[in-house]
Amino acid sequence: MRAVALILLPLLLQGCVSWLQREPGPPTLASLQARPRTVQAEPVVAPPPGQVMAGYQVLLQQPAPPELTWEATRRLADLQLEQGEERLGDASAGNASAQDFASAIALYRRLLERDGAFAGRDRLLYQLARAEALAGRPARSQQALDQLVREHPNSPYLQEAQFRRGEWLFAQADYAGAEHAYAAAVAAGEASPFHQRSLFKLGWALFKQQHFEAALDAFTRLLDRRADALERFDSDALARGERELLQDTLRVVSLSFIQLGGAAGIDHYFRQNGGRGWLHRVYRSLGDLYLKQQRILDAAGAYLAFVRQHPSHPQAPGLQLLAIDNFTKHGFPSQALAAKQELAERYRLNGPAWRELDPSSRAELTPHLRRHLRDLAAHYHALVQQKGRVSKAQRDAWFELAVAWYRHYLARFPGEAESGAVNFLLAELLFERGAFN
Structure with a gap:
């Protein structure tokens, strides 16, 4: 183990040691005639993680500068956390993962108890929160995240921390608290994958509080960012995860509009907030939800509401036909007849809707x-x-x-x-x- 510790020591001291080189002398005839020799470097084989951790433990038993002790402790904690994650779910490992998490947690807490002279406390809190969550202690994980966002508002871990806080608060039915956490995650920037996930959950937190228009604002922002995926919604090329996110978003949008008057609510909201190229998806989703609820007339009304406002849209004829089919299938012959007549009149030869289609x-x-x-x-x-x-x-x-x-x-x-x-x-x-x- 002492040999491994000696191998690890230079890694901890990177940048602290420089090598002295002699100034080259004037060239000689022998040096000019000498052929350069190629030396094949032997591949460096990294020791197994268990040996590396044992090496750090040996280092920590030796007298060393505080910064070296701090870094060795941090690396040992990270390795134990990583080992615990790898063992998690492995029946043959028994309770080993719990022991790994407990060891990592103890080391992170020991580092956090110091006076803060070393940088990277936000990362320690982030890792501590992960370890506590993996150890099955979500409340303690939440405490670490709370401390992270409170003490390190400019941390690169802030957005994920706020999202994780929101998830915990949402699970506790603290929807107002979750709303604030998700909103902070959204405000932290658009580059991270947590941005769109936070927008989605922000909308849900607002929906749970019955703030339906505010929820729609969040969902609309998300759909705007996924407009390209919405164009490929019916294509097999769309990834499963993305399709599910869009389906879930459109479903809760439909639930929100049901609370705001159905198709009339869609009309009003988008008159106030501007039209969208993906708007037909919203009417279709609302109609499909009504159909699942056996509200046939409302379903057809949602389909036809879009057609009446956007008769030349490429999706309009299909929605009109969908309304006709549902009237016919579910035993509404007079409504089916009226919808057929409306279709024929709307798309009359040389009529404006037909010409623009x-x-x-x-x-x-x-x-x-x-x-x-x-x-x-x-x-x-x-x-x-x-x-x-x-x-x-x-x-x-x-x-x-x-x-x-x-x-x-x-x-x-x-x-x-x-x-x-x-x-x-x-x-x-x-x-x-x-x-x-």
């Missing part, structure tokens, strides 16, 4: 328009032909609608294979009504 969206929508136009015409044709006591005015109105939808279809899809059959149905209807002209 991108070519790929037009191509995707066209077969659905073809089908729904036929459905509309067939529906009113069937009403005209139904038996029973119906006023002449009502039957005439149905007739006019059936004719209008047949003609709409023929004007939109002239010369297609199905157009002949549609034209025949129109002629049959006109004949039945005696409209020979």
Whole structure:
């Protein structure tokens, strides 16, 4: 062990010793003719961690300057913490990890009890908090983090420390305290991965306090930062963890908007705070949540709310079709009929919404328009032909609608294979009504 200690000693004294070199003499003929010799350096094999720790323990038993003792103690504590983490969950190690954590904690506390003459106390507190948490003492870990943020407001560990504090406070249902900790972590900067995680949990802490608009402010900031990922939301290329974060964020955003009036709440919030390119995701998420709650009319209303405000958006036709499908599937025929009619009128050929729709969206929508136009015409044709006591005015109105939808279809899809059959149905209807002209 003493040999290992001697190996470690220079590492602790890096930068403290300089090597003296002789000034080179004038070149000689022999030196000019000599070939340089290449010396192959032997690879240095690092001793195992157990030997390294034993070496530090030997060093600590020897008289040494305070700074050397301090550094050796710190390194020994770090190694014991690292060893404890490696043993954690290893059944064959028994209780060894707990002993490692206890030893590391004792060493960190011993260093912190000194007068603070040495730099790096914030790191000691950070490591102590980690060790206490791994040892299963979260309250003591929290105390170390509290001390870190109180005494070292400019520490590079501050952001993570505030996030960890927020997690502890949130778990204790101290949502106001968690809010302040997460907000401090957010304010510490955007470069760290803890920034976006803190934004997410800040939103949740505010939501738990029923501060729904403030929660939405935090979630909106997060979604703004992940706008590129939202564009790839339906792609398999999006990493699982990122997809789950976005799904969870959109879900709690939807829960917040349910408290603020549903789709009308979305309309109001984004009128006040500006539109977003990912806004369709919010309406879709709200509709999907309503659907899971079996609130079919509210679900379709959320989908249609986006369509009515942004009819030329590439996602608008799909949301309208989703509303129609849910009306049909869940037994709302009159609402399905109205939504089909709204679709056909909104995307009328040469209408503003159709003209502004991108070519790929037009191509995707066209077969659905073809089908729904036929459905509309067939529906009113069937009403005209139904038996029973119906006023002449009502039957005439149905007739006019059936004719209008047949003609709409023929004007939109002239010369297609199905157009002949549609034209025949129109002629049959006109004949039945005696409209020979």
